[in-house]
Amino acid sequence: MNLSGAMHADMGPIETSRDCGRNFEEIAESYLRERGLSTVARNYTCRFGEIDLIMLDAETVVFVEVRYRRSLRFGGGLESITDKKRNRLIRTAAHFLVKRSGPAEPPCRFDVLAITGGTQTYSIDWIADAFSA
Numbered sequence: 001m002n003l004s005g006a007m008h009a010d011m012g013p014i015e016t017s018r019d020c021g022r023n024f025e026e027i028a029e030s031y032l033r034e035r036g037l038s039t040v041a042r043n044y045t046c047r048f049g050e051i052d053l054i055m056l057d058a059e060t061v062v063f064v065e066v067r068y069r070r071s072l073r074f075g076g077g078l079e080s081i082t083d084k085k086r087n088r089l090i091r092t093a094a095h096f097l098v099k100r101s102g103p104a105e106p107p108c109r110f111d112v113l114a115i116t117g118g119t120q121t122y123s124i125d126w127i128a129d130a131f132s133a
Helices: 017-034 083-101
Strands: 038-046 049-057 060-069 108-117 122-131
Touching: 017 038, 017 049, 017 060, 017 108, 017 122, 049 083, 060 083, 083 108, 083 122
Parallel strands: 060 108
Antiparallel strands: 038 049, 049 060, 108 122
16 A cells, blocks of 8 residues: 555654655765765666765765664664675666776775664764675
């Protein structure tokens, strides 16, 4: 059942998981921009997959996976990234680099921004260089 735009008598609009994801990606982007990174692309998609945020940290291209969890009951954001997901991120990043940079590869890294909590009260755990390609 699609609840997009549905209303609940007490709560107002019901947020879809896509809306929730977009909201936390915006929070993640703001968080990283406040720490000096600049945005290159949002939701970069190709045949291999999607990267939530691509940012620059000085001269380093940073591929950011944003993971949201309401609680840590089933593990945190970093633990939710499987080998399959990691491989898709690496292939998507390689596609981006070839398409945008040509043969010269700039320094790059993979970060995870794990957000835990509710939409009003949450904590952010920024794991820089979370895994290697």
